[in-house]
Amino acid sequence: SQQGExxxxxxxxxxxxxxxxxxxxxxxxxxxxxxxxxxxxxxxxLILIRSNEREKHSGRLRVTLDTSKKSSSLLITASRAADTxxxxxxxxxxxxxxxxxxxxxGKGTHLIIQP
Amino acid sequence: EAGVVQSPRxxxxxxxxxxxxxxxxxxxxxxxxxxxxxxxxGPELLIRxxxxxxxxxxxxxxxxxxxxxxxxxxxTLKIQPAELGDSAxxxxxxxxxxxxxxxxxxxxxxxxxxxx
Numbered sequence: 001s002q003q004g005e006x007x008x009x010x011x012x013x014x015x016x017x018x019x020x021x022x023x024x025x026x027x028x029x030x031x032x033x034x035x036x037x038x039x040x041x042x043x044x045x046l047i048l049i050r051s052n053e054r055e056k057h058s059g060r061l062r063v064t065l066d067t068s069k070k071s072s073s074l075l076i077t078a079s080r081a082a083d084t085x086x087x088x089x090x091x092x093x094x095x096x097x098x099x100x101x102x103x104x105x106g107k108g109t110h111l112i113i114q115p
Numbered sequence: 116e117a118g119v120v121q122s123p124r125x126x127x128x129x130x131x132x133x134x135x136x137x138x139x140x141x142x143x144x145x146x147x148x149x150x151x152x153x154x155x156x157g158p159e160l161l162i163r164x165x166x167x168x169x170x171x172x173x174x175x176x177x178x179x180x181x182x183x184x185x186x187x188x189x190x191t192l193k194i195q196p197a198e199l200g201d202s203a204x205x206x207x208x209x210x211x212x213x214x215x216x217x218x219x220x221x222x223x224x225x226x227x228x229x230x231x
Contacts, residue, residue, distance in 0.1 A: 030218070031218065033219065041224065042224045042225055043208075044222070045219045045221070048218075088157050102163035103208075103210075103220055105159070108156075
């Protein structure tokens with residue numbers, strides 16, 4: 001099963017524009033993470049935001065977290081062709097006492113940056 | 116420092132045959148994950164280890180899938196017998212220690228399995 005749900009499923013923008021992706025989830029979490037996956041490659045960790053944080057920055061990345069709405073957003077500013085990839089949010093759920101409580105991924109947003 | 120190493124990178128087998136995947140996590144990482152990723156989908160958790168203990172295998176199809184992590188380091192994932200629907204990329208990941216809540220995961224390149 002997959003907890004996170006990214007939106008949109010696909011996004012195509014011009015180089016230099018900003019890209020925003022959203023993630024919604026269902027259960028209480030310890031933290032939420034964003035990963036990037038280039039075609040045919042493994043996943044690479046981008047940023048982690050803890051449940052008591054609201055916003056975090058890393059280079060051209062900005063992540064927000066709203067635990068009341070169970071949602072997060074990833075903003076990539078000044079996009080580059082090399083940012084073309086699939087982006088996944090992953091939730092680290094609070095221990096539930098049963099069921100899957102490992103790092104759980106959404107279906108991803110496929111981002112295409114047009115040169 | 117070496118990352119998570121998986122082998123083989125690619126595997127093609129006939130249905131009903133067995134197959135095994137191997138993973139060597141980053142040294143010192145106590146948590147190890149196996150995921151399955153179908154084309155166009157996100158990774159789905161199959162099993163999570165804390166050291167040598169499988170603490171979450173609720174998503175593992177236990178009739179044909181098995182996994183082990185002897186001595187809390189390397190891990191193998193086995194499918195026997197394989198079915199056509201098992202074709203996917205199998206990803207291994209490791210992280211330092213879930214108890215610390217610093218659970219950034221490092222992924223291997225994956226094994227692409229094709230069952231024909």
